[in-house]
Amino acid sequence: MATSPLLKSSKLGIYSRQCLKTLSSRRTFTTQLTEQQQSIQELARNFANEHLKPVAAKHDTEARFPFEPIKKLANLGLMGACVSKENGGLGLDYLSLALAVEELSRGCASTGMVLTIHNFLYLNLVNEKGTDKQKEIFLNDFTKGALGSFALSEPGAGTDVAGIQTRATLDGDYWVLNGKKTWVTNAIEGKGLITFATIDPELRHKGLACFLIPMETDGVFRGKKERIMSVRAATACPVTLEDVRIPRDYIVGAPGEGFRIAMEQLDQARIGIAAHAVGIAQSALDTAISYAKKREAFGKPLSRLASVKDRLTEMCMLVETARLATYRAAVDVSTKNSAMAKYLAGRNATAVADHCVQILGGRGLSVNYDAERHYRDARGTQIYGGVTDIQKRLVGHYLLKEHDAL
Numbered sequence: 001m002a003t004s005p006l007l008k009s010s011k012l013g014i015y016s017r018q019c020l021k022t023l024s025s026r027r028t029f030t031t032q033l034t035e036q037q038q039s040i041q042e043l044a045r046n047f048a049n050e051h052l053k054p055v056a057a058k059h060d061t062e063a064r065f066p067f068e069p070i071k072k073l074a075n076l077g078l079m080g081a082c083v084s085k086e087n088g089g090l091g092l093d094y095l096s097l098a099l100a101v102e103e104l105s106r107g108c109a110s111t112g113m114v115l116t117i118h119n120f121l122y123l124n125l126v127n128e129k130g131t132d133k134q135k136e137i138f139l140n141d142f143t144k145g146a147l148g149s150f151a152l153s154e155p156g157a158g159t160d161v162a163g164i165q166t167r168a169t170l171d172g173d174y175w176v177l178n179g180k181k182t183w184v185t186n187a188i189e190g191k192g193l194i195t196f197a198t199i200d201p202e203l204r205h206k207g208l209a210c211f212l213i214p215m216e217t218d219g220v221f222r223g224k225k226e227r228i229m230s231v232r233a234a235t236a237c238p239v240t241l242e243d244v245r246i247p248r249d250y251i252v253g254a255p256g257e258g259f260r261i262a263m264e265q266l267d268q269a270r271i272g273i274a275a276h277a278v279g280i281a282q283s284a285l286d287t288a289i290s291y292a293k294k295r296e297a298f299g300k301p302l303s304r305l306a307s308v309k310d311r312l313t314e315m316c317m318l319v320e321t322a323r324l325a326t327y328r329a330a331v332d333v334s335t336k337n338s339a340m341a342k343y344l345a346g347r348n349a350t351a352v353a354d355h356c357v358q359i360l361g362g363r364g365l366s367v368n369y370d371a372e373r374h375y376r377d378a379r380g381t382q383i384y385g386g387v388t389d390i391q392k393r394l395v396g397h398y399l400l401k402e403h404d405a406l
């Protein structure tokens with residue numbers, strides 16, 4: 001692997017462990033991007049313009065996994081963005097990663113999705129919660145291009161995580177896992193799997209535990225790639241676990257801690273999905289502006305019609321508010337901030353993409369233009385990483401708690 005230009009800079013790569021906390025301690029938020037954050041943003045922006053934008057539509061149409069871009073991103077170090085330098089990563093903070101995800105998703109939503117799941121859900125969990133031995137096996141190769149997955153959802157347990165039925169039983173020095181996971185992003189191409197299973201379904205969330213499984217372990221069966229409306233070049237598939245035996249020390253934390261571990265990781269992932277949604281929304285806004293400036297109606301460009309300008313203005317405000325909420329969540333991590341960012345970014349991206357389709361008129365519905373892809377991609381961000389409906393409930397719940405604490 002070529003040394004990343006980011007690693008060469010003395011100003012870059014200061015790793016600080018970012019402890020998750022449930023309650024936010026601040027009502028206000030101000031930040032300016034540091035030099036390091038600006039250089040990540042620029043790097044990802046240039047990468048997206050050069051390597052993603054030109055192929056995004058083709059990859060989407062062919063539902064082709066973006067192997068080449070992901071390999072190049074690994075060479076830049078971005079497939080190990082927040083992993084500490086001693087473990088082979090860039091040691092970046094969450095905001096830097098969010099900036100990269102935003103820019104890359106602007107270029108290609110599917111690539112942004114692959115990067116988000118790999119970094120925010122897989123790598124950061126192993127990096128922050130894994131033992132030294134676990135890091136050796138499940139981290140090092142994964143900063144260099146091997147992909148990781150996070151299998152929480154099941155056919156009968158999506159939003160209702162406590163309803164997980166995959167069973168884990170201890171047999172001497174081994175855990176034996178049996179069950180069915182669904183919608184596992186990166187599983188087809190991936191080499192490592194984080195999963196959650198119950199030691200006793202009657203205990204509901206108190207019975208959950210988190211496990212690390214090498215994908216090639218006997219008994220791990222990956223199903224067919226799901227055909228989906230959004231992020232079509234990324235892959236999600238079912239994973240069946242049949243008498244999967246893993247060493248006893250491949251458990252993360254203790255039995256019973258799985259629910260907390262999953263929720264903490266989802267707080268992080270929602271920052272990533274929010275950034276991904278902001279990137280898609282920005283791309284829809286850019287598409288709409290370019291089109292409105294060129295297309296003429298009633299003797300002038302669309303951009304000079306009051307109603308079109310109003311739509312563009314509305315789109316701009318939706319993008320900016322979502323972006324602010326996302327950056328805030330990345331520097332002040334709490335359940336409320338992450339849920340609020342994901343809620344706003346997913347909802348706003350969908351509205352922005354809808355305006356984009358409208359501004360392109362008939363061409364907005366044509367597969368030969370980007371608007372319909374942005375529309376499909378934006379919609380997905382309200383589902384994966386936790387549905388919009390539950391984000392709103394989380395914000396409401398923590399709003400009242402924080403009010404008491406402040």
Ligand SMILES: Cc1cc2nc3c(=O)[nH]c(=O)nc-3n(C[C@H](O)[C@H](O)[C@H](O)COP(=O)(O)OP(=O)(O)OC[C@H]3O[C@@H](n4cnc5c(N)ncnc54)[C@H](O)[C@@H]3O)c2cc1C
Pocket residue numbers: 117150151152153157158159160182183184185186228231236380383384385386387388389390393
């Ligand atoms: C492209 C894609 C990639 C994905 N990748 C992954 C992955 O890598 N790993 C993984 O574990 N999962 C993944 N998922 C699964 C995703 O996280 C779930 O689809 C999502 O959490 C919703 O679960 P569900 O589909 O079972 O919907 P359900 O939980 O059945 O919810 C359906 C609807 O019911 C309502 N609802 C349900 N519960 C509540 C509630 N408590 N409050 C309010 N409304 C509620 C909402 O309107 C919701 O939209 C992925 C999904 C997709 C589509």
